[in-house]
Amino acid sequence: xxxxxxxxxxxxxxxxxxxxxxxxxxxxxxxxxxxxxxxxxxxxxxxxxxxxxxxxxxxxxxxxxxxxxxxxxxxxxxxxxxxxxxxxxxxxxxxxxxxxxxxxxxxxxxxxxxx
Numbered sequence: 001x002x003x004x005x006x007x008x009x010x011x012x013x014x015x016x017x018x019x020x021x022x023x024x025x026x027x028x029x030x031x032x033x034x035x036x037x038x039x040x041x042x043x044x045x046x047x048x049x050x051x052x053x054x055x056x057x058x059x060x061x062x063x064x065x066x067x068x069x070x071x072x073x074x075x076x077x078x079x080x081x082x083x084x085x086x087x088x089x090x091x092x093x094x095x096x097x098x099x100x101x102x103x104x105x106x107x108x109x110x111x112x113x114x115x
Contacts, residue, residue: 002024002025002026002028002097002104003024003025004022004023004024004025004095004097004104004105004106004107005022005023005025005106005107006020006021006022006093006094006095006106006107006108006109007020007021007022007023007109008020008021008109009093009109009110009111010110010111010112011112011113011114012085012111012112012113013113013114013115014085014086014087014113014114014115015084015085016085016113017081017082017083017084017085018082018085018111019079019080019081019082020036020079020080020082020093020095020109020111021077021078021079022034022036022077022078022079022080022095022106023075023076023077024076024077024097026076027076028076028097028099028104029099030099030100031053031097031098031099032052032053032098032099032100033050033051033052033053033097033098034050034051034069034071034078034095034096034097034098035047035048035049035050035051035069035095035096035098036048036049036069036078036080036093036094036095036096037093037094037095037096038089038091038092038093038094038111039091039092039094039108040090040091040092045094046060046091047060048060048063048067048080048093049063049067049068049069049080050069051069051070051071051078057069062088063082063089066082066083066084066085067080067081067082067083068080068081068083069081078095078097080093080095082111085111085113086113087113087114088113089111089113090111090112090113090114091110091111092108092109092110092111093108093109093110093111094106094107094108
């Protein structure tokens with residue numbers, strides 16, 4: 001069984017930056033995609049950014065140009081660099097790894113953007 005552990009969340013002022021990390025408990029073979037989602041109370045989980053096995057990336061329009069998703073296969077870790085943060089980026093952020101047909105989720109890390 002694979003466990004995903006997110007870290008790097010916290011409180012930041014508008015315009016600030018954070019880098020989220022998602023570390024897997026072991027090397028995972030057969031990954032088709034990795035992603036970051038976020039969720040606010042009462043709302044559905046929203047896809048923020050995706051990176052495919054080949055390295056291509058996609059972003060939600062709301063974060064395009066501000067967030068960057070990346071991975072380090074040697075460290076079994078997924079990252080989300082978040083710049084120019086806005087109050088509307090406040091949410092619990094979850095990492096997601098798809099190894100068909102299995103989908104793994106982390107426990108979430110809180111990001112709060114507030115002055």
